[in-house]
Amino acid sequence: MNFSRRETFGLGLGAVALTMLPVGASAATVDELIAEFTGGADMADTGVTLTAPEIAENGNTVPISVEAPGASAIMVLATGNPTPPVGTFNFGPLAGSRSASTRIRLATTQDVVAIAKLEDGTFARTSAEIKVTIGGCGG
């Protein structure tokens, strides 16, 4: 394949532009999202559970459950997704338990984080690594 000099210069500029993008952009956003939810408060590492498969059958539809006794809300973040927010479960007065199950999309192998806001004003955090494979012979 022969590139003209113009094309090569353009490719080079593009490569430079890519390397100038902030690396770990989503990591910064995750911390910001957590800080917004907790107001910067400390998070205990017990009190909220996240149930998820170790290996997702398919990253497009991954079943997860969250539970936190005494929680008023639980926020879930997919730290490796281009946009990390997954959802926030707010429990009302008639919630039968402080738990919920849903199905989420994961772009790649990553940590999924669940943060619970408890009724007493404290917070709890947990995370689980979910492996997402791509490249089957899927038809």
Add this chain to the structure above:
Amino acid sequence: MAEGVTPRVKVPKKAEAGEVITIKTLISHPMESGQRKDGDGNVIPRSIINRFTAEFNGESVIDVKMEPAMSTNPYFEFDATVPEAGDFKFTWYDDDGSVYEEVKSITVG
């Protein structure tokens, strides 16, 4: 309005007063995340259901803020306390302003 949006909800027909029941909800919706591109390389704009609520006789059971990482055909399973006979109302709010609703009655005794 997204086309052909169909809810599907499992609520027991009856319960004891004060019993905790499990509810399952599904709704068909593409949940276009805003990450995909079309054949010409243009980004397909985000168009998702951004909120789901379940209420019983007007009181909140659960209120979910939904983001693009929720899968297509969103599914929720959660528990509700049933103090008396009445109606569960499930509401899904679409980015495009549409609102989808489903009501299920439950008797007690």
Add this chain to the structure above:
Amino acid sequence: MKFKAMTAVAALLVAAPMLGMADEEAELVVNGEIEMVTKTDAPAHLEGALPEIMSGWRFRSDETQQTQMDDFDNPGMIFVDQAQAVWDTAEGSEGKSCASCHNDVESMEGVRAVYPKWNEEAGEVRTLAMQINDCRETQMGAEPWKYDGSDMTAMEALISVQSRGMPVNVAIDGPAQSVWEQGKEMYYTRYGQLELSCANCHEDNYGNMIRADHLSQGQINGFPVYRLKNTKLNSSHARFKGCIRDTRAETFSPGSPEFVALELYVASRGNGLSVEAPSVRN
């Protein structure tokens, strides 16, 4: 660059089956009521090619298996609901709905279990989709549906639900025999740059991994299937098309005579497994 077929196959496969990806002893009971046969003796016509036959359900992860156990967990059922509304809705020049002739959809009990089958009047083997379109065009005066479109897969799923739990039992003799033989030949033919036949993967290597996928026996008792990968119902012809495309071959079209023959043959490899549709798979 030239690969010998076996090298290509070896490069794609990891010999050891993935442990812990699927519970091979689990049983499938839907809604606590419908007991599905997901493993049973191979039908006689296989002549020992498989020691036993197993539904694709057995090869999926625990979480995926569970999704099929309750009709309110199974996303495929949303489309069954949609098709139920269509069943009752008049369409076409004759002003009829499916219900006008067939009454309640429960009258379709047993139908899915024996399709594809020979249609004497038409003088051909018909798949469920072909029969649905024939009803639409001839009886209802309605436009035929796209063979593997969402209207069709939803209706196939609705009709399949009426046979859930019943054993697949397609006829391979009599007038259907030559089509069956044609399908069998296709199943054992190597296609594409990768020179892979259906049997190379689904008969010789089920239980192993092909790259990141856990290979099943390629049974179609669960079709139409809700695939997690595309979050919609998929027909068997759509799947055949994709599989053959993945061997890097010019693939066939849904509804083509080749795929009708292949569907009849592949269905017969599952004779004895329960109709599971709409199933949930990868």
